[in-house]
């Protein structure tokens with residue numbers, strides 16, 4: 001057994017408190033939560049996780065973090081445009097780095113970090129955690145069915161992925177203010193774009209409609225988007241072109257919210273509701289429940305998706321597609337530990353997270369110029 005990785009979390013906003021600190025605490029054989037950076041020692045981490053934080057150092061400045069040679073891994077979950085600078089300084093200090101999504105405000109910054117990490121032989125990981133959710137696993141298992149299966153969707157020609165919410169107010173955090181890396185496209189869009197790229201690769205063209213629909217706060221901060229990825233011409237083994245529709249609407253009153261509509265030549269899959277991990281963590285007092293509670297990451301049967309398959313005689317057969325595998329963001333952390341200690345490949349590649357930022361930049365270009373933009377091949 002290797003020794004646990006001494007880790008420092010930068011930032012104790014929603015990201016730090018819900019998406020990082022509990023997972024580090026839940027995996028004590030792989031990680032030691034050694035320190036957190038909390039400007040002005042706000043002690044939000046202590047207030048939230050209580051005695052679990054007793055042995056954890058609270059640092060007030062990045063200089064203290066960099067000067068502490070014991071720290072091996074730095075997790076960056078701070079506001080917007082600070083990601084690049086903090087990640088760079090941590091890498092220069094010889095520390096492995098994991099950056100929350102969106103990894104940087106500009107793709108060029110992400111590429112610079114990759115070069116730096118490579119030259120220092122350090123692990124640079126991206127927290128695209130939604131690849132470790134139950135609904136994602138269910139979708140992937142459905143799309144991996146052979147065409148001959150009666151439940152196969154056939155050739156997928158339209159893929160709609162949504163993350164809507166109903167929020168009429170501003171949250172009063174940095175996310176409401178105009179700055180590089182803020183707005184809903186960077187925030188939730190980075191998840192939807194990442195998943196689309198994993199499934200289908202880079203599109204040929206992008207058309208984006210990005211708005212501020214609530215008319216509150218800074219008008220330059222978007223709170224609603226529809227982004228089209230066009231895939232055409234399609235590889236020869238697929239006779240149909242594909243349209244991917246990525247949407248996030250801040251004034252969507254539907255409950256539960258629509259998650260996926262996947263249309264293929266042999267059927268349609270419709271799924272409502274999203275992974276419950278965030279809710280579980282918010283309600284939890286002891287992070288050990290993430291690994292110990294059987295119910296963690298499990299999707300209630302009532303939320304399973306619906307399949308409508310077309311038979312050759314024109315009949316439509318309706319069935320339920322089960323969300324069998326539980327979601328858990330621990331999968332991402334286990335992989336990062338393995339990468340640091342054993343040199344294992346990262347499941348979320350930094351280049352993939354960089355491609356997400358490239359697509360976001362093209363989406364904003366499309367919106368600004370009111371046109372469909374080409375995506376260059378790499």
Ligand SMILES: *[C@@H]1O[C@H](CO)[C@@H](O)[C@H](O)[C@H]1NC(C)=O
Nearest residue numbers: 001002030337338339341342
């Ligand atoms: C590294 O690999 C060894 C041997 O496969 C395994 O036992 C260990 O758990 C791995 N370490 C991490 C941190 O994943």
Ligand SMILES: CC(=O)N[C@H]1CO[C@H](CO)[C@@H](O)[C@@H]1O
Nearest residue numbers: 079080081082174177178179
């Ligand atoms: C330090 C920091 O958090 N960076 C910036 C994030 O965005 C706000 C405005 O939205 C800036 O004021 C911060 O400087």
